[in-house]
Amino acid sequence: MAISVDTFFLKPDSLGSLQAQIQQMVAEGILSGRFHHGEKLPSSRKLASHLGVSRITVTLAYTELLSNDYLTSRGRSGYYVSDNAPVPPVYTPPPRPHDRVDWDRAIRHRHTGGDTPQKPRDWQRYRYPFIYGQTDPTLFDHANWRLCALRALGQKDIASLTSDYFDQDDPLLVEFIARHTLPRRGITARPEEILITMGAQNALWMAAQLLLDTGRTAVVEDPCYYALRDLLVPARCRLKALRVDADGLPPDALPPETDVIFTTPSHQSPTTATMPLTRRHALLDRARVLDALIVEDDYEFELAFLAAPSPALKSLDRDGRVIYVGSFSKSLFPGLRLGYMVGSEPFIRQARALRASVLRHPPGHLQRTAAYFLSLGHYDTQIRRMSDALHTRREALEQAVADTGLTIAGRGVYGGSSLWMRAPDGTDTTRLAKALRDDDVLIEPGAPFFAGPDRPAHFYRLGYSSIPTARIAPGIRQIAKRLAPQHPNWP
Incomplete structure (x- = not known):
């Protein structure tokens, strides 16, 4: 992939020669992760025209970066980010100066401040994802x-x-x-x-x-x-x-x-x-x-x-x-x-x-x-496939819950994709959910669903739309193990 010439700008307040500024600009792009290994830089002619500098200035900057192993040259093809360049795995923009705007005063209507839980973006890597609202790609x-x-x-x-x-x-x-x-x-x-x-x-x-x-x-x-x-x-x-x-x-x-x-x-x-x-x-x-x-x-x-x-x-x-x-x-x-x-x-x-x-x-x-x-x-075929799979998972989940002595607080009369669960009084399911992540288990704490300051903390939700049937019973056993009073890691 070629790096667009439009992403290069010379800052009016930058210090040093034009050659040094161009070197710094390219190096910062590499060090921040904005430029990746193997990406092609603009030609010296194109970059010089874009920046309004002489072509020799750009060529000298590229040559210096080449000698420092930030860039590599491929014959007549041009300059590329070197495979040995220190590119971080994630692009991190350079720090900005602090805002001078008082945003607390400027913003008149706020849309944050709630306690909506954030589900892990990498939920697929967990072996027992009892989370709601995610689908099984196989279905x-x-x-x-x-x-x-x-x-x-x-x-x-x-x-x-x-x-x-x-x-x-x-x-x-x-x-x-x-x-x-x-x-x-x-x-x-x-x-x-x-x-x-x-x-x-x-x-x-x-x-x-x-x-x-x-x-x-x-x-x-x-x-x-x-x-x-x-x-x-x-x-x-x-x-x-x-x-x-x-x-x-x-x-x-x-x-x-x-x-x-x-x-x-x-x-x-x-x-x-x-x-x-x-x-x-x-x-x-x-x-x-x-x-x-x-x-x-x-x-x-x-x-x-x-x-x-x-x-x-x-x-x-x-x-x-x-x-x-x-x-x-x-x-x-x-x-x-x-x-x-x-x-x-x-x-x-x-x-x-x-x-x-x-x-x-x-x-x-x-x-x-x-x-x-x-x-x-x-769509109708999709619904039938999902319903059959969820029915099988629901039966497996209810059986596993019964076998381990966990308590169901609510179950849909006609189906659905989750069970509402109740842990023993005194249990904080927010802490439970955090501990279960170490066991490769994801659950949803129940407290955020309630209003007011004195919210019950011992409810939790188990979704079964995204977990294979074979993993349901082992996952439930992990939850029961964490809830067992004699377990040293709980509470």
Whole structure:
């Protein structure tokens, strides 16, 4: 690979001769890792013209670097970074002068400060990754996804790749969602009531932006999806966390000032509780009395390998007060970042305008690829493959948990990809998770899912979407070993 001449600049305040400055510039690029072994430098003629110096000045600088083994010459081909040059494994830019801006004063709205856990980027190297939200590459139909992507790149679909949709979406994808995806949840919607989003979190953010301000009250489940709290705090609304029970969010406990309710009724996050049909009706009735809106996050409904999922809350809604959020990121792969939002036309119209002002629309080629993957039947095949694999892993996980005496605090009625676990009282699962990494085991501590200062510390989540069946039992034994009171490394 050739190093672009446009990356070279002479600093006006640099000291020393032009030759020395050029030597230093090249050496710093090598020592910082910006230039790699074997990369070709610009020719002396091209670099001289770019910097506005004589060619002999550049040639002398290159010759000096050649003698110091920073560069090597390959006949008439030019100069390259030497294989013996001290290039670090990671590019580290040189230190910058300290900012003179008081950012604490300059930033008026903060979007950090939450305790959203950071999953290890190298989770694949762990032998027992009981983490949630990651997929097993062996279960993904990469071959057909690639074919759909190639088809979407064809001349027939060139408009989906090159056009600016402004605030619109791919009509093929919207049609599939309206005709196939939503009816499976008992929902009927017109295209004007459907908006494609960059995943479920983008949909939740837009709902918060449109529905909440300092004068309104939002209710969230406790525990809940921790990133939801992180995105609601900057909305500057009054935030109420309502403790869930075995059936999910209790409608009778909703405070009278409630304006917007965020809930996961079909598969409560993270406890996996499924809200019974009678409670769903009670929640809608209570929302009607309060004149409150409901944002329903219906993640993982496709992964129903134990029983048919309950009807979506949106399918029971007769007032238009439920805003439905779905996602393909859980059922396909998390990096897809493609979801959808369904609501009354006036709401979707404003959400569409908000999305257009922030990111215009999700990439057209990605939407068209997903539309082909879904409409050609590959998606249904993928779901069946994943459901079969997750069912097998779920059985292995529950058996291993029973064999070791660990305690399940919540399990999805119809399936899913995780179990909500409870460690013995007094256990700090944050410390447990840290200790388990030494055993090649990854788990998710439960404390970040809860609100308030006195959060339970003895819950944890076990995901089984990314761990092979054969490794589940040995991994569970490692967890049980760490939890055993007689183990010298615990607590």
